[in-house]
Amino acid sequence: MRALTQNKTLLDQTYEALLEAICTGSIKAGERLNQDEIAARLSVSRQPVNSAIAMLKAQRFVNDTGRRGVVVAPIDRTIFESIYTFRTAVEPLAVRLATGRLTRDAITLGRDVIERGKRQVQAGERSAALRCDIEFHNLIYTLSGNLIISDTMSLNWRHLQRAMIEVLNVPGATLRVWKEHDEIFRSMVEGDAEGAAAMMHAHMINATLQIPEE
Amino acid sequence: MRALTQNKTLLDQTYEALLEAICTGSIKAGERLNQDEIAARLSVSRQPVNSAIAMLKAQRFVNDTGRRGVVVAPIDRTIFESIYTFRTAVEPLAVRLATGRLTRDAITLGRDVIERGKRQVQAGERSAALRCDIEFHNLIYTLSGNLIISDTMSLNWRHLQRAMIEVLNVPGATLRVWKEHDEIFRSMVEGDAEGAAAMMHAHMINATLQIPEE
């Protein structure tokens, strides 16, 4: 018995591969995407590659140069800041919704992520800590039961991930962040939705302030 | 002199045509999408059609049936409600951001939309009123200067439009709604960002309450 809707099509796989490569920085900002080359590297035809690139274009991960093909979008402070501003509104909402829907399993999961996150920060594992950060917030989106939040934020995190990996001095990899996560989650477990939401809002403001200037 | 980046590719045009057809209800929920048929009707090959459908799938406008092709996604109360919940957080943020960025032209535009909206409601033109509703909120997204808000909400509105056209009893087509729009915009013009945001929040709550039961 396997997952019912596995990403089986080459288009999906190609899209995932490209997005992953862009977000982990293995394809740098400004770099051109040559369809033939990508197709050869992934051992597929240009057809799925072409479609995948069209999707990435719509999601602003690549830009049309007008002249020849597309290039990976530059890391854009504006987008980065826009997402953080956006999160000041969305994250507290997600927390508010998720609080009433916490299950025993979810609580275990949450505590586990927080534990791991703290440990990664202490170990200086920035990349692993970032993954935990994503995981923590994703858990809340999922728990919120609001598909729009999950879908929207999952794309936004891809943009954030990209920016965060590029510039090393990012919010998310400090112990303070995980202390806040911990407090937020405790409030959620206690059922204090409004308190948790307020903390999450503060958490976002703090993170925004930590965005390096220029 | 024309727009520099016109939707010139057949893929873009096909995507737009399909999305429009789905959102205006000219392709009904549950209906199957036959690539050959669509290609023939639009006088293009299956290639752009296939790519366009893949994008619509990612955006949940169509569902994969697993068996043969895709069908237009059913009008889903859950998604509808999720978007409204989402908006209770995002709309006030957009208002807050937009208030500080109002230009003379924007004020003129806003007043004009509100005037037209009221008139359409009074004339009983539900469809035109809905378009004005979209236009009003879109103006605020644009003014907010936050690309994430604009992008995200523009897709969400497509979902809303679809649902609203299907069930006729929708929020948006009452005089009260436009009275609220008017008050919100007046506060914005006065520079009262927090007041306007609070009104927008209330506006969203009111709209959510008006969603017909089942």
Place this chain on the structure above:
DNA sequence: GTCTCACATTTCGTATACGACATTCGATCC
């Protein structure tokens, strides 16, 4: 008459082919 199994048909995903446009490079002209 109904069930079953094989064969035909549909339709999709993907590969390959083609034509258009732009860029690049080289040859010619001054």
Place this chain on the structure above:
DNA sequence: GGATCGAATGTCGTATACGAAATGTGAGAC
């Protein structure tokens, strides 16, 4: 020697071709 124009090349968007998988169909068995 440098500028300019045209041919060669690269690369994309799109069309067409192909193979696989699943559905529809019809004949034969009971």
